Amino acid sequence: SYFVILIFVISIAFMNMENLVVQDSDEVYEIISDPERLQSYQPTFFIRPTELYFRLDLPHAEIKEWVLEEKEKVFSSVPDEVKSKLRWEHVGSTSITGMPGSMVPDSLILTQSFPPPKEIVTSLLANGYVFVGLGPGAPGGAVLDSEDLWFMKNDITKPGHVL
Numbered sequence: 001s002y003f004v005i006l007i008f009v010i011s012i013a014f015m016n017m018e019n020l021v022v023q024d025s026d027e028v029y030e031i032i033s034d035p036e037r038l039q040s041y042q043p044t045f046f047i048r049p050t051e052l053y054f055r056l057d058l059p060h061a062e063i064k065e066w067v068l069e070e071k072e073k074v075f076s077s078v079p080d081e082v083k084s085k086l087r088w089e090h091v092g093s094t095s096i097t098g099m100p101g102s103m104v105p106d107s108l109i110l111t112q113s114f115p116p117p118k119e120i121v122t123s124l125l126a127n128g129y130v131f132v133g134l135g136p137g138a139p140g141g142a143v144l145d146s147e148d149l150w151f152m153k154n155d156i157t158k159p160g161h162v163l
Contacts (some may be wrong), residue, residue, distance in 0.1 A: 017094040025122040028131045032149060038094045039146065041133045063094045063105050070107070070153075074123050082117045086110065114147045129153045 031037045067090045075083055087110040093101020109120060125131070135148035 009109055023125055023130070025118065025125050028125060029115065029118050029121050031131070035140045035146065038134065054100070054102050058099070058101055058103065060094065060097045060099075064090065067094075067105050067107055070105075070127075073127050074109075074120070074129075077123045077126065078119045079116075084126060085112050085117070116149070120157065124151050127153075 011070075018060045026147070030040050071088045075086070075088070087108075089102070089108045089110065090105070091108055092106035094103075094105045109116070111117065113119070115121075121131075129151040132150045132152050135145060135150050
């Protein structure tokens with residue numbers, strides 16, 4: 001079985017920068033490794049509205065190329081013995097040619113253990129991703145999966161991505 005780390009690129013504006021930007025990999029790994037701290041880690045942010053957010057004509061080839069570049073960047077500093085136990089998947093509307101959707105590329109990094117290897121957490125942070133906590137919860141506020149970690153990247157350098 002695999003555990004999931006969801007990473008995606010989105011244009012975000014932070015309302016509580018102190019709580020959100022925990023960039024130190026040791027501190028992030030301590031949060032991830034402590035179920036109580038992980039459950040209570042709730043950074044505050046909101047998504048900026050943008051005309052690029054939803055489109056009927058996504059540039060799928062360009063997005064796929066960008067996602068593969070991100071995979072290479074993130075995995076390049078991860079040792080082979082760790083990398084061999086990870087799987088990167090491009091998912092969501094941007095992964096399906098012809099599908100309309102948001103200009104937010106989503107990817108999953110599947111791991112065989114939880115917490116995930118520290119090397120992948122360190123690499124995500126070093127490559128501009130921000131740990132934002134657990135994935136969205138069920139109605140009423142319960143977290144659907146206590147091992148579903150989310151990282152975001154605000155990358156405005158690539159044309160055509162929320163970006």
